Amino acid sequence: MWAIIKKEVKSYFYSPVGYIFIGAFLLLSSVFFNMFLKNQGIVEYTGLFMYGAELLTFSIAFLTMGMFATERKNGTEMLLFTSSKSMTSIVLGKFLAALVVIVVTEILSLLYYAIFCYFAGGLIEVVPTLVMLGGFLLLSLVYISFGGFMSSLTENQIISAIATVVLLVATWFLPNITEVLVMLSPIYAFQNFLNGVVSISDTIVLLSQFLLFTLLTITVLQRRRNLK
Amino acid sequence: MIKVENVTKKYGGYVAVKDVSFKIKDGEIVGFLGPNGAGKTTTMNMITGFIEPSSGSIEVEGYDISTKPRKAKKSIGYMPETTPMYQDLTPREFISYVAELKGVPRKKRKEEVQKILKEVNVEDVQNKLIRNLSRGYKQRVSLAGALVGNPKVLILDEPTVGLDPKQVIQFRNLIKELGKEHTVILSSHILSEISQICEKVIIINKGKIVAIDTPSNLEGKVKEENIFLVTIEDPENKIKEVVKQMKRAKGVQLMKELADGTKQYGITSINDADIRKEIFETFAREGITIFELKQSETTLEEAFINLIDSDKIENLNKEEKKEESKEKKNEVKQEIKKVDNDNNSKKSKKKKNKGGKK
Numbered sequence: 360m361w362a363i364i365k366k367e368v369k370s371y372f373y374s375p376v377g378y379i380f381i382g383a384f385l386l387l388s389s390v391f392f393n394m395f396l397k398n399q400g401i402v403e404y405t406g407l408f409m410y411g412a413e414l415l416t417f418s419i420a421f422l423t424m425g426m427f428a429t430e431r432k433n434g435t436e437m438l439l440f441t442s443s444k445s446m447t448s449i450v451l452g453k454f455l456a457a458l459v460v461i462v463v464t465e466i467l468s469l470l471y472y473a474i475f476c477y478f479a480g481g482l483i484e485v486v487p488t489l490v491m492l493g494g495f496l497l498l499s500l501v502y503i504s505f506g507g508f509m510s511s512l513t514e515n516q517i518i519s520a521i522a523t524v525v526l527l528v529a530t531w532f533l534p535n536i537t538e539v540l541v542m543l544s545p546i547y548a549f550q551n552f553l554n555g556v557v558s559i560s561d562t563i564v565l566l567s568q569f570l571l572f573t574l575l576t577i578t579v580l581q582r583r584r585n586l587k
Numbered sequence: 588m589i590k591v592e593n594v595t596k597k598y599g600g601y602v603a604v605k606d607v608s609f610k611i612k613d614g615e616i617v618g619f620l621g622p623n624g625a626g627k628t629t630t631m632n633m634i635t636g637f638i639e640p641s642s643g644s645i646e647v648e649g650y651d652i653s654t655k656p657r658k659a660k661k662s663i664g665y666m667p668e669t670t671p672m673y674q675d676l677t678p679r680e681f682i683s684y685v686a687e688l689k690g691v692p693r694k695k696r697k698e699e700v701q702k703i704l705k706e707v708n709v710e711d712v713q714n715k716l717i718r719n720l721s722r723g724y725k726q727r728v729s730l731a732g733a734l735v736g737n738p739k740v741l742i743l744d745e746p747t748v749g750l751d752p753k754q755v756i757q758f759r760n761l762i763k764e765l766g767k768e769h770t771v772i773l774s775s776h777i778l779s780e781i782s783q784i785c786e787k788v789i790i791i792n793k794g795k796i797v798a799i800d801t802p803s804n805l806e807g808k809v810k811e812e813n814i815f816l817v818t819i820e821d822p823e824n825k826i827k828e829v830v831k832q833m834k835r836a837k838g839v840q841l842m843k844e845l846a847d848g849t850k851q852y853g854i855t856s857i858n859d860a861d862i863r864k865e866i867f868e869t870f871a872r873e874g875i876t877i878f879e880l881k882q883s884e885t886t887l888e889e890a891f892i893n894l895i896d897s898d899k900i901e902n903l904n905k906e907e908k909k910e911e912s913k914e915k916k917n918e919v920k921q922e923i924k925k926v927d928n929d930n931n932s933k934k935s936k937k938k939k940n941k942g943g944k945k
Binding site: 362363365366370373374433434435436437438439440441442443444445584585586 | 598635636637638639656657658660661663665667669671672673674675684685687688689690732
């Protein structure tokens with residue numbers, strides 16, 4: 360699995376993909392930062408990530424759209440699937456590599472946190488911040504696994520990207536239909552983390568969503584070997 | 588060792604590979620031969636575990652590819668026909684990635700990659716991006732990918748397609764060299780290549796195995812008579828009489844007339860005897876000048892075409908038989924109908940009669 364993570368992280372940063380993702384994310388976060396400060400005269404580091412989560416819904420497809428689609432299109436999946444690596448380690452390797460890009464983004468975003476600390480004259484709200492960052496990683500994992508699943512269904516990156524964004528945005532509105540569907544909306548499960556609260560049930564919801572899409576991706580890739 | 592038993596691959600209703608079985612021993616170089624769409628690549632993809640057979644079993648080095656895929660795949664190096672590679676990597680990066688995928692230990696990796704870059708002769712482009720390499724280099728990098736980790740079994744799908752003649756020769760020599768240490772399966776539709784490199788040939792057509800044998804045996808099977816080709820200058824046109832004098836010659840026929848006034852004849856011998864010496868001596872005595880004398884060779888090409896054609900003929904025969912049997916069935920059916928109709932009409936007449944009586 361380590362080999363795949365390494366190679367995938369490399370290819371995120373050898374190509375412009377990683378830089379564009381991180382750059383766009385931070386640029387828009389800065390815009391929000393500036394806007395809040397001017398309009399409301401108040402801004403919080405965790406508050407930035409409330410918008411960050413929405414931003415992620417739109418931008419995650421940029422990282423995941425090619426995950427399996429390009430491998431299939433270029434035929435390089437042949438190399439992966441004839442290697443002695445198991446399907447699970449291939450899929451998890453790719454997901455974790457995308458998570459590395461998110462971690463890099465989070466680390467760079469600590470610059471905002473540093474600004475707050477500078478004006479507060481010391482470290483502020485360390486635990487809630489860490490909880491929020493952890494929650495954001497969980498949310499990212501769910502989104503990555505969903506985007507990866509979409510990418511495994513097609514060899515066209517654009518289709519996979521559009522399907523990912525449209526369906527993920529649709530999950531925002533699930534709770535509006537009926538209360539029960541709150542369980543299926545990752546962004547709702549993230550709300551408590553934003554307030555610095557570790558909620559076991561939300562953690563379980565996010566983790567099970569991640570597991571579900573990982574399993575679905577593995578199943579799709581395995582199944583295609585029989586159909587090919 | 589590779590054991591393929593009753594393997595079938597179906598795509599919906601279409602059967603790509605049908606009930607294929609064969610065994611390949613350690614250290615053999617085996618050629619996989621067949622026209623386009625015969626099922627060569629499908630069979631190879633199944634052996635490498637890239638696709639799953641619909642039924643049947645495949646064992647590589649004692650491990651079943653479906654139930655113990657990781658162990659089986661460890662002993663396979665595969666060079667696919669399309670030479671898929673990550674275009675944004677350099678050959679060195681690509682090969683070390685493949686080495687990592689195959690589980691070459693970190694300590695040995697650098698050394699192993701260097702050795703293989705040298706072996707396939709791509710050292711001078713090792714730091715260029717793969718997308719910028721020429722077809723020949725790409726082919727070699729792809730082969731390097733198959734070689735890395737020193738797998739026991741090498742599966743090469745049309746490895747020489749798209750190479751220039753010099754590269755083809757280099758490639759063949761390389762494969763021959765590799766065959767000393769590895770079991771090699773090689774597919775190709777270039778027959779001379781197979782007959783040069785391979786010890787055993789598997790001919791496949793329409794998803795079925797038509798023949799498994801050594802190239803020379805296959806050639807021998809097709810060869811019906813010993814024909815000697817002789818190019819001569821024969822101004823008096825007395826060759827037919829001369830050949831009649833020869834005890835062991837059966838007949839002669841004109842093959843072609845050449846531009847320089849010489850003619851090429853084919854002389855057949857009795858009991859496949861080698862009569863070159865006799866031809867030479869007799870012709871010299873009779874004042875016929877020989878420009879060229881050789882024994883005609885049947886090639887693998889002829890064997891191949893013969894086998895594929897006979898396969899076709901068999902299929903045609905089967906179809907004809909089917910049609911015949913269909914016709915027969917139809918005839919029988921029609922007869923039955925006739926009888927039925929007769930009976931019915933009789934019955935209805937009876938009924939009518941009955942009705943009348945009532």
